[in-house]
Amino acid sequence: MPGLVRKVLILAAIDGLLLLPAGPRSRGQSQTKIAYKTAAVNAAATETPISQAAASGSSFEAVGIAGVLSVPSGSWLIAITKRSPVAEIKGRQIFVITDIALIPLESKSEAEAAIARVRAKFAKRSPNGNAVEDADSDDEYDADSMLSSDDDVNDDPPRPASHHRSKSTIAEDVIGRKGLYGRFAERWFSKRGWQVDTNRLQGISWKDESGGEQIRMKKMRSPNGTPTEEATEKAVSPTLDEHAQESQGELTETGSDTAAQAPADIEETASEPIDEEVVEGVANSLTPKLLRTTKILLSASRSFYFSYDYDITRSIAKQSPATSSEVPLHKKVDREFFWNRHLLEPFTEAGQHHLALPLMQGFVAQQNFQIPNKDGYGRNFLLTLISRRSVNRAGLRYLRRGVDESGNVANCVETEQLLSDIDKNAEYSFVQMRGSIPIFFQQSPYALKPKPILMHNEIVNKAAFQSHFKRMKDRYGEVQVVNLVERHSLEAIVGDKYEQYSRELEDPKIRFEWFDFHSECRGMKFENVSLLLDRVGNVVEELGWTEEKDDKIEKAQTGVIRTNCMDCLDRTNVVMSNFARRALEIQLTRLDIDPARLDKSLNFMNLIWADNGDAISKQYSSTAALKGDFTRTKKRNISGALADFGLTLTRFWNNIIGDFFTQAVIDYLLGNVSAQVFVEFEAKMMSGDPAVSISKVRQNAIETSARLVIADSNEEMIGGWSLLTPNEENTLRTHPFKEVVLLLTDAALYFCKFDFAMDKVSAFERIALENIKGLQYGAYITSTLTSAQVDEKQNVGLIIKYATGKDDILRINTRSLTANVSRESADIAAEAAVSPGEEDKGVSQGDTKSSTDTKTPAGDPAPSPPADGYGDRILAFKAISADATIKAASRLPSPIRKSAESEEETLILSICSEIERACRTVNPGLGDTVNKDDTAESGNTSEQTPCPFIEKKDVVSVQEAKKSTGLLEQVGYSIRRWVWA
Incomplete structure (x- = not known):
């Protein structure tokens, strides 16, 4: 293949x-240039001598390129500066990333400042205190050095296997070290947030594309014209490196005065005239936190692996043949496990394939061992364990559960155990996989043992279930399912469905086995896992493993064991390690190894599998795996149980504090979401699930509502929309806002409360068109806590004014024979009709209940119905903001909208136009509507003035919203920001 640099x-x-x-x-290999500002990647026009570049002092050496990270505030080159060898397969090395550098692409001065910090760090790491001779020294790049081995770099030494539990890096960083990032927390409190990429609407007419104009950011200067701290801190501070490494026990000195290394005269660059207030907010808000989290994920976590000349994303059985050696490595790797594909797009699209180094997240470990054969002669073997985490439905515990529409499951990990017979040049590969239960379900992160909640209907669930197992069969062949969840507890909610759907498949290639781990191993008797092996252990031999001799496949594995518990972490790892040991024992026995020597000689295997469990657990739950003491020692004791209790509490804390932002960063790095995800996070301190097709969910809600509520087949459907509305009817600003469906026919309006979790209409109201008195549209500000929430272009809504009539219909789905409910008890009945805890779930994730419900602001119409049950009422609706799951067509989010009209306004205007057209058809004299002005001040009771049907007027203005925002709400949000920051 073309050589990687x-x-x-x-x-x-x-x-x-x-x-x-x-x-x-x-x-x-050609030299490459990345332009400042635009981050455009191209081949360099002229060649620069290596020696000249090294002598300039504005350079450093990297051992690989992970990609380019682009956000509205700028772009950064992600360079791998440190690596550590962890394994060698067929003479080809595998490395783990131990450190990265983020080099800003805003200007030459900022790039030089960041490079100076990297060089300073390298110098401090040198044993003699001088610059590292084989990494940074200018002398390295002379003619003699260029003839040396190109692997002669300053690698970190291989880390010895610790085989003990360690604290979570992310947990330490988010919880224990937040005080160390004071200046970033200070920026977090800025009133100005991410104001970009918010001009696309998350309606049903969703398209998987957006604009991609480059945003040029102005340097921020103090009033006297000197560069501010924000201007010099776009490059990641070396203190970030210190703290990230300190959390892994690798703190190194970086020098006390790093600011002095930055050039003093940072010149202001030219920029396009855009809203400076918005730009400053973009640059000062979440960017430092994003960069810090990126650095923790890619380097401090020690969970990303790569090889220059071996495809670590594929098992032995799926390695590409030698005939395809001319294909670049990034085109050969399995996209299922290619984690930086999105970050590398600037290089791959520019044809700079020699810099596109694929990364895989997971675990890699290797151990040499010697064991006597039956004749007493020692045989040399090498055991390698490789776990590959899928990029599909990737994320963290509780935020990524179950399955998506394409059949991808959360925490999907393929683990290959590779036995290398060194003496005979043979490889034996045994592959297993783990993954969440392939059903739509979710669990709240705010409970130690949350109840699983099933989502969607049977049809949708079965379709996703079948899609998942079709993917499994296409990839692996036969599938032996091993389900470890409890049979008689909350876990049985999903376990029963799992078993039911598996039986209904009636597929002989899908076998299902339910082993209640907690029940069978009650009393910490984990050795009872042998009971499971007695029942299905023969499947190891039936499915077999892949055998390769002299680079030729002689036997292929015909299926895979798919193991799961609720999280696919603790119980799963214990059981998978037992299957792996069974396979290894059979393989060694067939290689003429003395079976009596196996137990003692394979103890190291327990440690490797325990480390594997810890690694996967940290990547999914931010803590080491539970039950690790049994996996290591095959014994369970009280100290291990107490350690597990502490880890459980840590997981709980991570679930409610740190995981939401980390999840948003993971989705952004993978290219699953746009920068809008950070706007949503700033407003709600939560992040959604990009795997759920919101457009399809909303379209389904509209179609379902229309099918259920429109009783007259003669009514013609004109349009349907998914909008937000206050929690209480006939008001303008009562939290939480709920997502509802509004339908328009040629005879009536239908206001439908839809239960998105159950795919059912919980209540609806039919309003005859002749009873609609008028419409009002304009800014609809429901919160003033973030800058995005007070943007009048993004927050637009309308009021429908109508009179209740005798022909109108109000029905509540009470789950009983009675569906008619009086208007006075409508809200109560509607809430009761929704399952407890599901009333505010909807599609808009992250809506949180306010402790106080703000009623209609003074001066706004909110008339109460008279005693007879009829009178004037209002319905208030707000356009849903842009969808973060919309993937941008270009690498950067679309530019800040400069047009006078946003897409939210366009949507609201189109709704108003459709309603007006339908009303005029029913009531042709609608244009002659008059309003009597009989106020005491005028003294003229007979004067009539025209009243337009559609009036442009703020629904709730910024000033009104600020007045009604209580002190408790502001303090509560500030506390949440402080904790999350």
Whole structure:
């Protein structure tokens, strides 16, 4: 294959960063330039000598490129600066990333400042206190050095297997070290937030594309014109490196005065005239937190692996043949496990394939061992364990559960146990996989043992279930399901469905086994897992493993064991390690190894599998795996149980504090969401699920509502919309706002309360068109806590004024024979009709109940119905904001809207127009509507003035919203921001 660059000299040139391949294997590879501001990647127009670049002092050496991270406040090159070898397969090394550098692409001065900090860090790491000779020294790039091995870099030494539990990096960073990031927390409290990419509406006419104009950010200066701290801190501060490494026990000195290394005269660059208030908010809000989290994920976590010349994303059985060696590695790897594909797009699209280094998240470990055969002669073997985490439905515990519409499941991990017979040049590969139960369900992160809640109907669930197992059969062949959830507790809610759907498949290639782990192993008797092996252990031999000798596949594995519990972590790892040991024992026995020697000789295997469980657990729940003591020692004791209790509490804390932002970052790095996800996070401190097709869910809600509530087949459907409305009817601002469906026919309006979790209409009201008196549209500000929430272009709504008539219909789905309910008890009945805890779930995730319900602001219409039950009422609706799950067509989010009219306004205007047209058809004299002005001040009771049917007037203005925002609400939000920051 075309060689990947193993050493890259990164130089801050005048008009962009230069990436210069170094080393003998890099000869003939083109130099690459990344332009400042635009982050455009192209081949360099002219060649820059390596020695000249090194002598400039504005360069450093990286061992790989992970990609380019682009956000509204700028772009950063992600360079791998430290790696550590963890394994070797067929003479090809596998490395884990131990450190990265984020180099800003805003200007030459900022890039130089960041490079200076990287060089300073390298110098401090040198044993003699001088610059590292084989990594940063200018002398390295002379002619003699270029003939040396291009692997001669300053690698971190391999970390010895600790085989003990360690604290979560993310948990420490979010919880224990938040005080160390004071200046970033200070920025977090800025009133100005991410004001970008909010001009697309998350309606039913969703499209998977958006604009991609480059946003040029102005440097922020103090009133006297000097650069502010914000201007010099766009590059990641070295203190971030210190804290990230400190949490892993690797704190190194970086020098006390890093600011002095930054150039003093940072010149202001030209920029397009856009809203400076918005730009400043974009640059000062969540960017530092995003960069810090990115650094923790990619380096401090020690969970990302790569190889320059071996495809670690594929098992032995699926390795590409040698005939395809001319294909770049990034085109050969399995996209299921290709984690930085989105970050590498600038390089792959520009044809700079020699810099596109694929990364895989998971776990890799290797152990040599010697064991005597039956004749007493020692045989040499190598055991390698590789776990590959899928990028599909990737994320954290409780935020990614179950399945998506495509059949992808959460925490899906393929684990390959590779036995290498060194003496006979043979490989034996045994593959297993784990993954969440392939059913739509969710669990609240705010409980230690949350109840699973099933979602969607049987048809949708079965379709996703079948899709998942079709993918499994296409990838692995036969599937032996091993379900470890409890039979007689909350877990049985999903376990029963899992078993039911598996039986209904009636597929001989899908076998289902339910082993209630907690019941069978009650009293910490985890050795009872042997009972499971007695029942299905023969499947190991039936499905077999892949055998390769002299680079030729002689036997292929015909199926896979798919193991799961609720999280696919603790119980799952214990059981998978037992299946793996059974496979290894059979393989060694067939290789003429003395079976009596196996127990003692394979103890190291328990430690490797325990480390594997800890690694996968940290990536999914931010803590080490539970039951790790049994996996390591095959014994369970009180100390292990107490340690598990502490880890459980840590997981709970992470679930409610740190995971939401980390999940948003993971989705953004994978390219699943746009920068709108950070706007949503700032407003709600939560993040949604991009795997759920919101457009389809809303379209389904509209179609279901129309089918159920429109009784007269003669009525013609004109339109349907999904909108937000206050929690209480006939008001303007009572929290939480709920997502509802509004239908328009040629005879009436239908206001439908829809239960998105159950796919049912919980209540609806039919309003005859002749009873509609008028419409009002304008700014609809429901909160003033973030800058996005007070943007009058993004927050638009309408009021429908109508008179209740005798022909109108109000029905509540009470789950009983009676569906008619009086208007006075309508709200109560509607709430009772929805399952407890599901009334505010809807599609809009993250809506939280306010402790106080703000009633209609003074001066706004909110008339109460008279005693006879009829009178004037209002319905208030607000356009739903842009959807973060809309993937941008370009790498950067669409620019800040400069047009006079936003898409939210366009939607509201179109709704008003459709309603007016329908009303005029029913009532042709609607244009002659008059309003009597009989106020005491005028003294003229007979005067009539025209009253337009559609009136443009703020529904709730910014000033009104600020007046009605209580102190408790502001304090509560500030506390939440402080905790989450």
